[in-house]
Amino acid sequence: MTNYHFTGIKGSGMSPLAQILHDIGHEVQGSDIDKYFFTEKPLHDRNINVLLFDENNIKEGMTIIAGNAFPDTHPEIVRAKELGLSVIRYHDFLGDYMDQFTSIAVTGAHGKTSTTGLLAHVLSGYSPTSFLIGDGTGKGEEDAANFVFEACEYRRHFLAYSPDYAIMTNVDFDHPDYFQDIEDVFDAFQTMAMQVKKGIFACGDDPYLQKIQAPVPVLYYGFEEHNDFAARNIEKTTEGTSFDVFIRNELFHRFSIPLFGDHTVLNALGVISLCHYEKVPADIIQKGLETFEGVKRRFTETVIDGRIIIDDYAHHPTEIKATVQSARQKYPAREVVAIFQPHTFTRTQKFLQEFGESLSLADQVYLCDIFGSARENAGDLTIQTLADIIDNSHILQEDSVDQLLKHENAVYLFMGAGDVQKYQEAFERKLK
Template structure:
């Protein structure tokens, strides 16, 4: 029996794929750095072996799946190629694996992870399914009818896939270390659309997506009346959002989601549209109301009179949406943004846009830029952003206790790096008579 060896198994996509193969009856192991990541908890629960990186891990009879973060000169990858082992990059293997299912790719500059999780939840209440979510969650089932997965546009990796369906949430300029312009991003999505076999579910409120040309049917969803699936009569409460759905201007049904903000309504509409297209009944699609969320997407915790929110937002548009969701859910509370920019390239490209979005909070704290070892900072520092944001200060790991002065507020910890360590340090500072414990490798 083949053993699949994952190089970089703690990565979010890699961890999820390893879980899927394990659940499907395959033998799985992997390697990574020894620093602990949240993704390894479930791997350990499933008794999936995790080894420290070493070329000695690579032996005959292994099939290798390498994470996209690792170059060809990585010792394990070099050894695998020397031995002539069967070798895949993550996106290459996923492209092969999904062919055995009715596959649904979730693509978009923003909202991929939340939408993938939401669709997997709703379909999974009716069918045996497999899914791969970008928060490190994956599930396989030997009798799966559907395979729902997150399809990332970075370096055009999603062009390895030929899905039956694609949900496209939006097109926006991001990953400026790879894409040159919004036109370059659009070109990637157009190429993706050309590879879809049955149908595309696209947000009609997005101007870029309106221009997509496809050889398969395109169903549009959104808040405007020109869409095939439209949300109307939106009512928000602290517990979530209710809205009516009209299909081609005819009332279909009323749905509830336990989230806030128009971005979450749009995500839900995309799920309703694909499920309707596949013939599911409205009563089954209403499983939307029991969705528990995905990791690091408006994940809440109450500490005394404060609400602490952990969120992956790392682009100005995502920050705006997250702050808006907090205001809608907690209209009487102040909103405090604690933000760690991710990569010097993105920070430099969107410096003013970051300032504009963060200015929507009542107060802002900025952590040092989480840069890549492969990047040149170009002398950019967090102070360059701080100068542009009113009511802002810088924050380091040793002075998180300053956040305690924001009583009865929502504190949103945002970023794609290791912003969680700032939230953890703050929570530990609130423990009575206990010092802040600095984590190893924090």
């Protein structure tokens, strides 16, 4: 048993890693700033001690796992080095840790978190599986055979890993504060592909993923005929989606998922492809698919007084389109009301037209002030800039959520990666 201290324990990767190490019997504590993050609830549920940053948290005999946001000059890291303790960066620790399992990285511009959650759930029904998901949830199994984790392309962070398998959902231009263009994004995925040890499962409907070169087999899944794993005879209802899976043009099995929208079929196909390769029987795959309850902030529903409220992390035009499509499939008779908070000025500026087009797919659009990053300059850009290109859109403040009440038979989509939840909470208070 090791005694671990996490510097920056509320991070979206750090918190699940702390949960995993706690679950398999290690002593775990950590520190962070004095602000509530949704990633900390699972830590409190496990009675993991979450402290405020302080060099006195560091004691003899500890191993320090440090989040990437904290420089070597951070007081806790300085103290640890003075005491001669081992300080390991999050990515380095995770890269070494996964070597003892069949490791599966789930990566892509969109769909990572949902696919990681779905894969972890389905595989757990077959053999013990530890997992680390970017929504802040992790679980460690003492006798785990598999390790499923979300691997993010931002700042090429995922290049710290050499997993056995990778699922690649798509390549799209995002994080314009770091990547130059889509070719730069593709270059990151191409480099990652060269580090995979056993096999890659990639969405073959994505023109960039079709070009991936790798030293291991690349198997493709998708809607189009040329894929190794293809979804056909798709049936969409208000209960979910059913489809046949053909493996190289031979019928494998018909699956049903309690999920909505084309993107959820693709996520499920990636999971089915990998599970088939790992010899998981079709009936166990189906059981996992139908009992999956979703991940945090991905089409998460609340019903108050007959009104359907959806919380979703969608912060890119591609994701907004997918969320609107899901809402239309599940609630065809309801008005779709989008409440969107853009995340970062750089992303808003870069995709201004695309945001306008994707949001216009909703029946009504309400816009919240841009959630900026401390590292960027807003320039002349304001939320009004986006409102000007969307017909009949409205700007929403926390104290003006009353205007949403006039949509009675509606599904409300609260979307964004910042703190859009505060608008949702204000609206829910009004309803109650």
